[in-house]
Structure formats: C-alpha cells, structure tokens
Amino acid sequence: MGKTVALVGPPNVGKTTLMSRLCGVKVEVGNWPGVTVERKTCRYEHGNTTYKIVDLPGLYSLTGSSEDQRVAISYLLGGYGEKPDTVVVVGDPFSLERSVALLMEVAELGYHHLVFAVNMMDEARRKGIHVDLDGLEEKLGVPVVGTSAKSGEGVDRLKRAIADVAEGRVEPKPVTPDYPEPIERAVERLTSEHGIPRWAAIRALEGVEEILERLPEGVREEVRDLRRKVEKELGRPVREATEDARRETAYRIVSETVETREDGFELQDRLDKILTHPVYGTVTALTVLAAVFWIAFTLGGFLEDAIDGLLDVLKTLSTTHLHEPFRSLVNQGLIEGVGTVLSLYPYVFLLLLLLTMLEDSGYTARVAALAAPLMARFGLHGKTVFPVAISLSCNVPAVTGTRIIEDPRARLLSAVTIPFVPCSARLAVITFLTAKMPPGLRVPAAVAIYAVALAAFLGSAALLDGLLHRGKRSTGGHVIELPRLRRPHPRTVLTVTWIRSKEFLEKAGTTVLAVSLALWAASKYPQPIGTGRSATEVLGHALATVTGPVLGLGWKEAVALVNGIAAKETVVSTLTMLNAHLSPDKAFVLALVTTLYFPCVATLASLWSETGSLKWPAISLAWSLAVATVIGAAVHAALTLT
Amino acid sequence: MAKPLTEVEPGTKVRVVDIVAGRGAMTMLREVGIVPGAELEVVKTGPGPVIVRVGGATFSLGRGLAAKVLVEEVG
Numbered sequence: 001m002g003k004t005v006a007l008v009g010p011p012n013v014g015k016t017t018l019m020s021r022l023c024g025v026k027v028e029v030g031n032w033p034g035v036t037v038e039r040k041t042c043r044y045e046h047g048n049t050t051y052k053i054v055d056l057p058g059l060y061s062l063t064g065s066s067e068d069q070r071v072a073i074s075y076l077l078g079g080y081g082e083k084p085d086t087v088v089v090v091g092d093p094f095s096l097e098r099s100v101a102l103l104m105e106v107a108e109l110g111y112h113h114l115v116f117a118v119n120m121m122d123e124a125r126r127k128g129i130h131v132d133l134d135g136l137e138e139k140l141g142v143p144v145v146g147t148s149a150k151s152g153e154g155v156d157r158l159k160r161a162i163a164d165v166a167e168g169r170v171e172p173k174p175v176t177p178d179y180p181e182p183i184e185r186a187v188e189r190l191t192s193e194h195g196i197p198r199w200a201a202i203r204a205l206e207g208v209e210e211i212l213e214r215l216p217e218g219v220r221e222e223v224r225d226l227r228r229k230v231e232k233e234l235g236r237p238v239r240e241a242t243e244d245a246r247r248e249t250a251y252r253i254v255s256e257t258v259e260t261r262e263d264g265f266e267l268q269d270r271l272d273k274i275l276t277h278p279v280y281g282t283v284t285a286l287t288v289l290a291a292v293f294w295i296a297f298t299l300g301g302f303l304e305d306a307i308d309g310l311l312d313v314l315k316t317l318s319t320t321h322l323h324e325p326f327r328s329l330v331n332q333g334l335i336e337g338v339g340t341v342l343s344l345y346p347y348v349f350l351l352l353l354l355l356t357m358l359e360d361s362g363y364t365a366r367v368a369a370l371a372a373p374l375m376a377r378f379g380l381h382g383k384t385v386f387p388v389a390i391s392l393s394c395n396v397p398a399v400t401g402t403r404i405i406e407d408p409r410a411r412l413l414s415a416v417t418i419p420f421v422p423c424s425a426r427l428a429v430i431t432f433l434t435a436k437m438p439p440g441l442r443v444p445a446a447v448a449i450y451a452v453a454l455a456a457f458l459g460s461a462a463l464l465d466g467l468l469h470r471g472k473r474s475t476g477g478h479v480i481e482l483p484r485l486r487r488p489h490p491r492t493v494l495t496v497t498w499i500r501s502k503e504f505l506e507k508a509g510t511t512v513l514a515v516s517l518a519l520w521a522a523s524k525y526p527q528p529i530g531t532g533r534s535a536t537e538v539l540g541h542a543l544a545t546v547t548g549p550v551l552g553l554g555w556k557e558a559v560a561l562v563n564g565i566a567a568k569e570t571v572v573s574t575l576t577m578l579n580a581h582l583s584p585d586k587a588f589v590l591a592l593v594t595t596l597y598f599p600c601v602a603t604l605a606s607l608w609s610e611t612g613s614l615k616w617p618a619i620s621l622a623w624s625l626a627v628a629t630v631i632g633a634a635v636h637a638a639l640t641l642t
Numbered sequence: 643m644a645k646p647l648t649e650v651e652p653g654t655k656v657r658v659v660d661i662v663a664g665r666g667a668m669t670m671l672r673e674v675g676i677v678p679g680a681e682l683e684v685v686k687t688g689p690g691p692v693i694v695r696v697g698g699a700t701f702s703l704g705r706g707l708a709a710k711v712l713v714e715e716v717g
C-alpha cells in the first residue's frame with residue numbers, strides 16, 4: 001500500500017533538493033488545482049511500500065494568507081482530496097527556530113505523524129555549528145534526522161524514520177507551546193464542552209477560516225464570542241499571542257540544542273554591504289550581467305558552429321539519397337526549420353546555466369534587495385527581479401512566478417508587463433538576426449535590443465501604475481530573505497537548468513516542427529513558391545503592403561512575424577526556409593519588432609489564468625503591438641535617413 | 643532609548659520595542675519574526691537597504707520600512 005508524505009519548511013532550507021535525493025531525478029512538476037502555485041511530487045520504494053512525496057510551497061508560518069500558505073494549509077487539512085500520512089518538517093541549522101515553530105503549527109493541524117529533518121548538516125559542520133540531534137528529538141517529541149541533501153548523508157535514515165512513523169512503529173508526541181492563560185482557558189472550554197480536538201480549538205480561536213467552516217453553526221458563534229473575550233483580556237489578537245508563544249518555545253528549544261559560533265557570517269556580511277550598496281552594488285550587478293551575456297554568446301557561438309556542421313552533413317546525405325517531395329521536406333522542413341532552431345539551443349542553455357548559478361549562489365536575492373527602490377519607482381516590487389530572471393528563460397512561468405510578490409498591485413503590474421522581457425526564444429531570434437550584421441556591431445546590437453525591451457517593460461509598468469493608481473505611490477517597502485551566500489551546487493544547478501531549458505527543445509519538436517511543415521506545404525501549394533501563387537506568397541504580399549512602408553520589412557519577414565505568434569523561434573525557421581536575405585538594417589528592425597510585438601500564445605494564456613480575466617491579455621497584446629510598431633517604425637525611419 | 647532601526651550602528655544587537663506601521667507592513671515583518679520583543683542583529687544600516695539577522699536568517703528591509711521599526715540596544 002502507498003503512503004503520502006508531505007515536505008514542509010521555510011524557503012531555501014533544501015526541501016526540493018532533499019526531495020530529489022529521496023526519489024532520484026524523477027520529480028513531477030505540476031500545479032495545485034485551481035491555482036498556479038507550483039506542485040512537485042515524486043515517488044520512491046522503501047520496504048514493500050511506495051512513498052509519494054509532496055513538496056509544499058516554502059512557508060514561514062501557516063497563519064499567513066498568501067496564496068502559497070492557503071494552498072499548504074488547505075492541503076494539510078485534506079482540501080485537495082488527500083491527506084499526507086506523514087509530514088516531514090525540514091529546517092536548516094542556521095535558523096532552526098522557524099522550522100521548530102512550524103512543526104508546532106503543523107502538529108496543531110492535528111498531525112502527530114511527524115518527522116523533523118535538520119538539513120545542511122554538511123554546511124553546519126563546516127561553520128562549526130553543533131546540533132544536538134538526540135536532545136532535539138527528546139524536546140520536540142518527534143524523530144529527528146540530520147541530513148545533507150548535498151552529499152546524500154542521512155537520506156537513508158530519513159527514509160527509515162518516515163517508514164517507522166508512517167507505519168505506526170513509532171508514535172511521536174509533538175511538543176506543544178505554552179499559551180497565555182486566557183487562551184488555555186478558552187481552549188479547555190471548547191475541548192471539554194464540544195469535544196473539539198485541542199489543535200482545532202486553537203486554530204478556531206485564531207480565526208482560521210478553514211477550521212471555522214467545519215464547526216456547527218452554534219459552536220461557530222460561541223467561538224467568535226470567546227475570541228472577542230480573550231482578545232479583550234490579552235489586549236491583542238489571539239493569532240499574535242499564539243505566534244509569539246510558538247516562537248518563544250521554539251527559541252528556547254533551539255537555544256538548548258544548537259551551539260552556534262558567532263563568527264559564521266563575517267565574510268557574508270562584508271560582502272552583503274558591498275553587494276547591496278547603491279554604487280558598488282550596482283556596478284557589480286552590471287558587470288556580472290555583462291559577463292553572463294558575454295560568456296553565453298562567445299561559448300554559444302562555438303557550439304552553434306559545431307551543430308551547424310552536423311546539420312550540413314545531414315543535408316548532404318538527404319540531398320544525395322532522397323527524392324522529391326521528401327528531399328525538400330527533410331531539407332527545408334526538418335533541417336532548415338527545426339534544425340536551425342535547435343542549433344541555437346547552446347545559447348539558451350548557457351544563459352540559463354549562468355543565471356541559475358547566480359540564483360543558487362544567493363546573489364539574485366541581493367540584486368532584488370538592491371533594485372527594490374528603483375523598481376518601486378516604476379510601481380514594481382524588489383522581488384520582481386526573480387520573475388524577471390525567470391523571464392529571460394521563458395515568460396510563461398515568469399508570469400506565474402509573480403505570485404511571490406505579496407502586494408497585489410505590484411503583482412498585477414509585473415504580470416502584465418513582464419512579457420516584454422526577452423525570453424530564450426527571442427534570444428534565439430536576436431542571436432540569429434544580429435549575426436547578419438557586421439561582426440563589430442553584433443553584440444552592441446543585441447545589447448541595444450535587450451535595453452529597449454527592458455525600457456519597454458519598465459516604462460509600461462510606470463505608465464500602467466500611473467493610470468491605475470493615480471497619485472498613490474507605492475512605498476517601496478520590502479522584506480526579502482537573503483539566503484546564505486555559497487558556492488553553487490553543480491547537481492542542483494544542472495537539474496534546474498535542464499528543467500528550464502528543455503521546454504525550448506520540446507517546442508522545437510512540436511510547435512516549430514508543426515509550423516515548419518505547414519510552411520513547407522504553404523510554399524508548395526497551390527503553386528510552388530517563385531510563381532507568386534503559393535499560399536505563403538499570397539499572405540506575405542498582402543501583409544507587406546503594411547509592413548513594407550512602415551517598417552521596411554518585405555513579404556518573407558511578414559510571414560515570419562505571423563508564424564512567430566505561435567512561438568518566436570519560428571521566426572528563425574521561417575526565414576531560413578524562405579531563404580530570406582536580410583540587410584543589416586532590416587535584420588535589426590526585425591529583431592527589435594520580434595522581441596516586442598507579441599507575447600506568445602502560451603504567455604497570453606498564462607496571463608489570462610493569472611489575472612482571471614481576458615481584459616489583461618487583450619491589453620497586453622494591443623499595447624505590445626503598438627509599442628513594437630512605433631519603435632520599429634522610428635528605428636526604420638532613423639536608419640533610412642542616415 | 644528607542645530609536646529607528648535605520649539609526650543603529652552595524653554589528654549591534656537590538657531588541658524591537660515597537661513598530662509604527664500599517665497593517666500590510668506589519669504583516670510582512672511579523673511573517674519573518676520581526677515583532678516587538680524580538681532580538682535582531684543589525685548587519686547593515688546604510689546606504690541602500692537595511693540588513694538584519696533574525697534567528698539565524700538574514701533579511702533585507704527597505705529603508706522606509708526599517709525606519710518604522712523602533713529598537714533599543716541590548717547587551
């Protein structure tokens with residue numbers, strides 16, 4: 001029989017890494033039903049039992065009301081049709097209090113099948129931090145396992161502890177905090193008079209909706225009265241008092257079991273002062289970003305050449321061995337269409353690899369903290385930096401990723417404007433098109449396009465902010481956790497990079513392939529291309545009556561732009577298949593327009609589900625078309641004049 | 643003597659005395675354990691964001707927000 005195990009813990013303690021250690025790489029990623037909070041699950045065998053692991057969103061506490069927290073609470077209460085048999089609360093030795101307090105909260109949801117994992121034991125040892133695991137186990141009343149998701153240490157012991165608890169061989173008795181007298185009295189009354197479990201009584205008094213809903217009408221009223229009385233006695237909300245009690249108990253337990261050496265943070269603190277300094281920090285950030293792009297483009301170029309060589313060999317083979325129409329199908333549809341897009345994968349992989357390394361090292365959080373005041377000026381939040389970084393790989397998860405921003409205003413703004421940030425598909429287009437320019441101009445041209453796109457993103461946000469919230473300035477207040485700075489962990493970085501970049505490959509095999517085949521057909525029928533009667537030419541020439549005068553783009557480029565609506569990469573495959581020869585000026589304008597003119601279909605869908613209305617995708621679409629046309633026309637005009 | 647978090651010397655340990663902020667800001671701070679009575683280690687107060695350590699975890703606070711946290715030095 002199968003058992004379900006939930007992983008709970010604050011962000012950055014290593015839950016996801018631990019999960020991949022428990023199961024190997026077979027992690028399934030999806031969404032929680034109804035909301036777009038990411039849901040990761042995986043399975044492993046132990047004894048004769050299959051264990052299903054569910055990675056819950058990172059949480060500081062269960063009392064909050066953010067989407068993530070509601071998902072976690074609702075899941076733990078069985079709201080998604082399953083309840084975990086066992087909950088593993090994960091902590092790290094540097095801030096163990098938070099996880100201990102969380103453990104008590106989870107216990108108060110009625111769980112006593114609990115295991116406590118102290119992860120990052122390797123780093124603790126290096127920093128001279130000693131954790132008394134046995135003492136902790138005794139004080140918490142639940143099995144405690146020290147682990148290192150990095151080295152794999154303790155993972156087998158964790159599996160055993162999970163099995164012992166899940167199968168009832170061990171019966172944990174989780175610690176309960178000491179609550180103030182008035183709360184204890186009210187809890188006592190609810191438990192003895194109405195038979196409500198202690199945990200439910202506490203949560204009901206705190207006002208947790210999910211619990212109140214489950215109580216009979218009359219009892220609910222009584223709880224409300226009791227709560228008012230208790231709050232009057234305490235002079236503050238019940239929730240604050242219980243939170244403090246949990247925190248204090250957690251603090252006491254941790255101070256009795258964890259020995260910290262005071263100087264563990266010296267180097268990090270010195271670095272943080274520089275990294276978040278308005279001047280030094282900004283210079284560092286710009287230098288790092290420049291280095292990332294330079295490395296991705298230079299190394300990517302070598303790899304692209306290698307792939308191109310391979311494709312040439314394939315083309316020669318097909319030309320000598322195949323007959324029409326298969327020859328043109330393979331040469332144009334597959335090799336020129338899909339192959340050209342695939343040859344750009346090295347750029348995508350390298351860029352994502354470097355960005356993921358920065359994230360894993362903890363640097364991205366410093367940039368977010370540094371950028372917060374600047375972002376606030378555009379109505380955005382410092383945390384917008386995280387979805388923007390994801391956006392450079394793909395806009396779709398970035399739109400979803402704006403959920404980490406608590407302020408609903410800033411979140412909406414970010415979601416609507418973030419599609420301006422060039423994703424990896426557009427990186428491919430930019431790389432491909434700027435290669436048509438003189439060598440010395442290629443990198444500056446690419447950088448200029450990124451700069452224009454970023455300006456469009458920030459400018460649109462500011463404009464929208466002004467329209468939506470006239471006069472009301474966002475305060476720029478932020479609380480951002482700065483994870484410990486560390487050397488990036490190769491296994492984690494590679495896994496994440498692969499997950500993020502494989503979409504590009506999948507799209508090459510699906511959307512790009514489909515569009516390439518359609519284009520191949522449209523260029524052959526009803527009459528072959530060159531006669532002026534092929535479907536492609538008819539469509540292209542019709543569009544070119546507009547794109548020609550305004551943007552200086554001919555019929556082939558117009559067809560490429562139409563195909564690009566499905567996925568931007570197809571701009572590359574279309575141009576290659578139509579054998580378009582672009583002048584440097586034309587290539588630049590086309591790259592710019594492709595970057596700005598249209599969030600791809602998947603992004604619009606994500607925007608729809610995220611904002612819950614068709615209004616925002618429609619606005620985003622109309623606005624980006626307008627921006628692309630105006631900027632494209634202006635650049636075209638300027639280039640023609642000179 | 644209580645003073646805003648922004649005016650403390652880096653490297654000192656402080657206790658939160660009061661927080662004079664609206665609901666939204668209050669929730670953000672509570673969430674990470676910055677509540678009256680909590681002990682913080684001040685890492686950096688300026689220029690740029692303020693950095694504090696709460697129970698072993700490090701947080702960056704916007705200056706405006708940090709100014710609303712009144713603290714007194716301990717030990």
Ligand SMILES: Nc1nc2c(ncn2[C@@H]2O[C@H](COP(=O)(O)OP(=O)(O)O)[C@@H](O)[C@H]2O)c(=O)[nH]1
Pocket residue numbers: 009010011012013014015016017018058119120121122123147148149150151360361489492
């Ligand atoms: N040194 C060390 N680093 C770890 C360990 N587990 C996770 N990490 C790193 O901690 C960071 C956060 O890990 P992640 O699994 O994303 O945390 P989550 O937010 O809890 O899911 C990553 O950079 C991991 O490489 C560990 O046991 N030891």
Ligand SMILES: [Mg+2]
Pocket residue numbers: 015016058
């Ligand atoms: Mg995670």
